[in-house]
Amino acid sequence: MFFYDDYLNNTVPMQNKLKEFADSENPDLIFFSLFQEQFEIQTLEYLKSKYKNSVNWFGDDQ
DSSP states (O other), X not given: OOOOGGGTTXXXXXXXXXXXXXXXXXXXXXXXXXXXXXXXXXXXXXHHHHOSOEEEOOXXXX
């Protein structure tokens, strides 16, 4: 798990931390539960280019 709570007030350093974490873990699946725009599009595109299985759970949608 990658906890991003500590970065909610400053998401800039979190972008590289997430990429480094994913590269070190080499996951089969990346599962997000985002409630705002915590990650930049470039970060998500980077992850998409290396890891083909990613999902986001939108808990507020019916």
